[in-house]
Amino acid sequence: MRLGVLDVGSNTVHFLVVDAHPGAAPVPAYSHKIELRLAELLDDEGAISEDGVRRLVDMVDSSMRVAEDKGVEEVLPFATSAVREAANGEEVLKRVERETGVQLRVLSGGDEARLTFLAARRWYGWSAGRLLLLDIGGGSLEIACGVDEQPDAAISLPLGAGRLTAAWLPGDPPTSEAVRALRRHVRAQIARTVGDVARLGVPDHVVGTSKTFKQLARITGAAREADGPFLKRTLTREALATWLPRLATMTTAQRSVLPGVSEGRARQLLAGALVADGAMDLYGVQELDICPWALREGVILRRLDQMEGVE
Numbered sequence: 001m002r003l004g005v006l007d008v009g010s011n012t013v014h015f016l017v018v019d020a021h022p023g024a025a026p027v028p029a030y031s032h033k034i035e036l037r038l039a040e041l042l043d044d045e046g047a048i049s050e051d052g053v054r055r056l057v058d059m060v061d062s063s064m065r066v067a068e069d070k071g072v073e074e075v076l077p078f079a080t081s082a083v084r085e086a087a088n089g090e091e092v093l094k095r096v097e098r099e100t101g102v103q104l105r106v107l108s109g110g111d112e113a114r115l116t117f118l119a120a121r122r123w124y125g126w127s128a129g130r131l132l133l134l135d136i137g138g139g140s141l142e143i144a145c146g147v148d149e150q151p152d153a154a155i156s157l158p159l160g161a162g163r164l165t166a167a168w169l170p171g172d173p174p175t176s177e178a179v180r181a182l183r184r185h186v187r188a189q190i191a192r193t194v195g196d197v198a199r200l201g202v203p204d205h206v207v208g209t210s211k212t213f214k215q216l217a218r219i220t221g222a223a224r225e226a227d228g229p230f231l232k233r234t235l236t237r238e239a240l241a242t243w244l245p246r247l248a249t250m251t252t253a254q255r256s257v258l259p260g261v262s263e264g265r266a267r268q269l270l271a272g273a274l275v276a277d278g279a280m281d282l283y284g285v286q287e288l289d290i291c292p293w294a295l296r297e298g299v300i301l302r303r304l305d306q307m308e309g310v311e
Helices: 050-069 081-085 089-100 109-124 161-168 176-198 211-219 237-249 252-256 266-282 295-310
Strands: 002-008 012-019 027-035 074-079 131-136 141-146 153-157 205-209 234-236 287-290
Touching: 002 050, 002 295, 012 050, 012 295, 027 050, 050 074, 050 089, 074 081, 074 295, 081 089, 081 109, 109 131, 109 141, 109 153, 109 205, 109 295, 131 211, 131 266, 141 176, 141 266, 153 176, 161 176, 161 266, 176 266, 205 211, 211 234, 211 237, 211 266, 211 287, 234 237, 237 266, 252 266
Parallel strands: 002 074, 131 205, 205 287
Antiparallel strands: 002 012, 012 027, 131 141, 141 153, 234 287
């Protein structure tokens, strides 16, 4: 059957059409997305701006037209941290439903971590052993670890690249003092979670998902996304530590011409790199693999599992 997953993320609103059925990997058929960056479209009171809400409604509406055109049988709509934590989040959800008919399901941070972990587990299989997952979104950092399809630990921290950039890194480039202050904040937040994960044992395999990790891997030498999902792509802490000082002194325009870095994500790349570096250091990770599947695939896989159960 043909499914559509509508992902209202903190950076991107993405409507992905896939051909899928229980027991098989979902195959992407069409992609419709916009870099809305809701995590950066907040007013002084933490509410999504009127412009942001209007653009979100327009994108949801256009996604439903795409769903009709592409023959989608079921749409799986969800929202993550930007809507979940916005001061006017409930009002935004009601307006989206009133103007488009779409009822967005708001995922908790734990839901995000568990569903992304499921996607990574299915991609790498049981041979990966104890899996440690790191996912840097626009609004939050998700951490999950376990040996099964459900992680034994699922943690969400407000350390998304968009959120941190807006709150901590004014200036282009930001001052060295601002960078150091953000580094201290990120590491203090992550350090609180290390014990909860360490007690589960040393991971056999560490993976990173999300655009931030993909871009960091690309600028440190990994293959292009255009070369296909089955090439092994890695990010080492050594390479990341080498790049961090360079990223800190670059302007947004300079970052945007780096390999694999989009113009819309260039401003957030430094904050994302600080989170990645802090997580890899504090969790003792010297190298991680980049997983092609993440939250959207986890949502699809969970729905397919439910369909299989019914049958």
